[in-house]
Amino acid sequence: xxxxxxxxxxxxxxxxxxxxxxxxxxxxxxxxxxxxxxxxxxxxxxxxxxxxxxxxxxxxxxxxxxxxxxxxxxxxxxxxxxxxxxxxxxxxxxxxxxxxxxxxxxxxxxxxxxxxxxxxxxxxxxxxxxxxxxxxxxxxxxxxxxxxxxxxxxxxxxxxxxxxxxxxxxxxxxxxxxxxxxxxxxxxxxxxxxxxxxxxxxxxxxxxxxxxxxxxxxxxxxxxxxxxxxxxxxxxxxxxxxxxxxxxxxxxxxxxxxxxxxxxxxxxxxxxxxxxxxxxxxxxxxxxxxxxxxxxxxxxxxxxxxxxxxxxxxxxxxxxxxxxxxxxxxxxxxxxxxxxxxxxxxxxxxxxxxxxxxxxxxxxxxxxxxxxxxxxxxxxxxxxxxxxxxxxxxxxxxxxxxxxxxxxxxxxxxxxxxxxxxxxxxxxxxxxxxxxxxxxxxxxxxxxxxxxxxxxxxxxxxxxxxxxxxxxxxxxxxxxxxxxxxx
Numbered sequence: 001x002x003x004x005x006x007x008x009x010x011x012x013x014x015x016x017x018x019x020x021x022x023x024x025x026x027x028x029x030x031x032x033x034x035x036x037x038x039x040x041x042x043x044x045x046x047x048x049x050x051x052x053x054x055x056x057x058x059x060x061x062x063x064x065x066x067x068x069x070x071x072x073x074x075x076x077x078x079x080x081x082x083x084x085x086x087x088x089x090x091x092x093x094x095x096x097x098x099x100x101x102x103x104x105x106x107x108x109x110x111x112x113x114x115x116x117x118x119x120x121x122x123x124x125x126x127x128x129x130x131x132x133x134x135x136x137x138x139x140x141x142x143x144x145x146x147x148x149x150x151x152x153x154x155x156x157x158x159x160x161x162x163x164x165x166x167x168x169x170x171x172x173x174x175x176x177x178x179x180x181x182x183x184x185x186x187x188x189x190x191x192x193x194x195x196x197x198x199x200x201x202x203x204x205x206x207x208x209x210x211x212x213x214x215x216x217x218x219x220x221x222x223x224x225x226x227x228x229x230x231x232x233x234x235x236x237x238x239x240x241x242x243x244x245x246x247x248x249x250x251x252x253x254x255x256x257x258x259x260x261x262x263x264x265x266x267x268x269x270x271x272x273x274x275x276x277x278x279x280x281x282x283x284x285x286x287x288x289x290x291x292x293x294x295x296x297x298x299x300x301x302x303x304x305x306x307x308x309x310x311x312x313x314x315x316x317x318x319x320x321x322x323x324x325x326x327x328x329x330x331x332x333x334x335x336x337x338x339x340x341x342x343x344x345x346x347x348x349x350x351x352x353x354x355x356x357x358x359x360x361x362x363x364x365x366x367x368x369x370x371x372x373x374x375x376x377x378x379x380x381x382x383x384x385x386x387x388x389x390x391x392x393x394x395x396x397x398x399x400x401x402x403x404x405x406x407x408x409x410x411x412x413x414x415x416x417x418x419x420x421x422x423x424x425x426x427x428x429x430x431x432x433x434x435x436x437x438x439x440x441x442x443x444x445x446x447x448x449x450x451x452x453x454x455x456x457x458x459x460x461x462x463x464x465x466x467x468x469x470x471x472x473x474x475x476x477x478x479x480x481x482x483x484x485x486x487x
Contacts, residue, residue, distance in 0.1 A: 011129040015139055017184040018122045018129075019146045021085060024177050025115045026150025027157070028057060028092070030287045031170050034155055034295070034302040035162040042167055043101045055221045056105045060112025061119075062406035063213040067206045069120030069399020070258050074201055077121040077128070077395055078189050084117025085185060089178030096171035107171075116399075123398035125189060127386055137324030137383070144379030145320030151287045152313035152371075159306025205250045205258040212243035213407065220414035228418065263393055263400070271462045272384030273404040275336070278455040279377055280405035281412025282347070282448040286370065288413055289420065290350075293441045294363065297355055297434045308359055308367075315371030323379035333463040336380045337456040343373025344452035351446035355438040373452075412451075416444040 032039065032053055040050045072080040091110035098104035126143060130136040161169040219236030226233055251257040264270050294300040294308055319339075327335045346369030353362040385401035386394060420440035427436040 013184075013188040014129055014190065015126065015142060017181065017188045018081075018126055019142050020177075020181045021081065021118050021122045021185060022143060023146040023150045023153075024085075024088070024174065024181055025061075025118050026147050027154045027177075028088075028111055028115065028174055029061075029284075030151045030154030031158040031174065032154075033288065033291050034158045034305050035167045035170055038162055038167040039104070043098060043104050045101045051221065051225065052105050053108060055217075056108040057112040057115070058406065058410060059214060059217045059221070060109045061115045062112075062217050062403060062410060063210050064113060064116035065120060065399045065403040065406060066209055066213075066258060066396070067399075068116040068118075069124070069396040069402075070201065070206065072117070072121035072124060072395035072399075073392055077124045078185075078191060080117050080395075081121040081125065081189065082182060082185060084114045084121065085178055085182045086114075088114030088118060089175045089182060092171050092175030092178055096168040096175065119402045120395050120399035123382070123386070123402070124395035127389075127394045127398075128391070129190070134324065134328075137327070140379050140383050141320045141323050143320075143382065144323060144375050145317040147378060149313045149316050151283070152309040152316060155287065155291050155309045156306035156313070159302035159304070163301065163303045200256045202250070202254050202256055202258040205247055205254055208243050208247035208250055209258065212240050212247055213403070215243060216240035216407065217410045220410045223414045223418060259396070259400070260393075263389065263397060268384040268387050269389065269397060269400070271459070272381050272387070273401055274462070275340075275377075275455055275459055276381045276385060276401055276404040277408035277411075278451055278458075279340070279374075279381060280408030281415075282343070282451055283374065283378075283405070284409030284413045285416045285444060285448060286347070286374075288417070289441050289444050290363070290367075293353060293438070294359065297353075297438050297441070298357070298359060298362075300359070304359075308363060311364055312367040312371040315368040316375040319372040319375030320379050323376045326376065327380060332380060332384070333459060336377060336384075336459045339373045339376035339380065340452045340456040340459065341373070343370050343377060344449045344456065346370035346373060347445045347449035347452065351442045351449060353438060353442060353445070355432070355435040412448075416447060419447060420444040 036050050036053060039045065039053055045053070068080070068084070088111055091107045091114060095104055095107035095111065098107055123143070126139050127136070130139040157173065158170050161167075161173055215236045219233050219240060222230065222236065223233045228234075247259075251259055251261075291305050291309075294305045295302070300308065323335070323339075326338075330338070346366040349366035349369065350363075382401060385404075386397045389397040420443055422440075423443040424436045424440035427439040431439065
């Protein structure tokens, strides 16, 4: 197994490049949200087709994350990162130049493929650069700041660019940013002469889990528009279950499985991923519903909607910076539960939004509370999900935690969008349209708060089952198993 030499500029410059890559991936998730009406008219998309501007990216991203993490472990994380950023940048430019809906949706899917290579490889490289201890805690704080801020910044930049130069520039800007990141990563991220794992690639397992995740995300996203009893939805979810069972059977027999059982026995991987799934289910929905409330109910322009995300982004970055310090002071378990409850309180506050309200009264305060809780929880759960993982598996662990967040987001958005639509439909019979929409958004925010409160309680229960050495995160205490296993 080869070791990666440190770059002459030190790990700080490499961390900046890797964080920028993660920021770009998160940015692409939300930057299209406020521009959907303009994109729809620009390339001639129907109402149902418009959702695939979002879904095509999320589908490819979520389905291929595990494969991306494993390929990074086998072929070298730096090489996979650079290839992913190059594909991501090219696809972004192609999306901006798209003259038809088919080209645009295909380009968004290619963006998702690139993102599935970037996210796990970049996180694994951060783990390589910073050994367990306070340095890793600070690095993960930066990681959490850019991850959360990327979602909020996407809404801001989407509004600014759409209003100033038109929707194609939301993709051109992402493409330009990606190529800047590519140059920075090539210059500052340490070289690897080979992959960190010499095992063979698990093609049957990869195919089974990729198709299973594709069917799952497809079914969930289709349910948002067609309902849970639609034949396509039921068939997709049934196929996902069958393929996941096939994946488990393949993994039990394969000599070098894609998702080895040892990963779940390491540190707090299982706990981190379960809680990240719950956090993701609320995270994605938040950045979907909040801009809709601002535009459709409060009447904000795309630009003002984007500017309205700045306090959330600022509190997110502050929380990510504070996360390691809070964990050192009160412990990892208390930090995670407090962060989840803080975000739950913010969402409960949002569940009281008014159809006749204002940004200052209804959105500003809860946004700050949500941003603080979201960022601290994300940093600590990311640390939990990679704690104690052998070095040759860190790419896979990074892919797994990102998959948990993406799949959780797909499930949460499908369920909450269906709930909000149902409440709005029922309320429209005796309320004005803004009031009916608000009723749906209030229901979605209220259920989101309940999910996070349950996650906070679950964290406490799961902490009692963890070994004593695993109750502190890498931000505070060295993990027990970071060296490569004996071959």
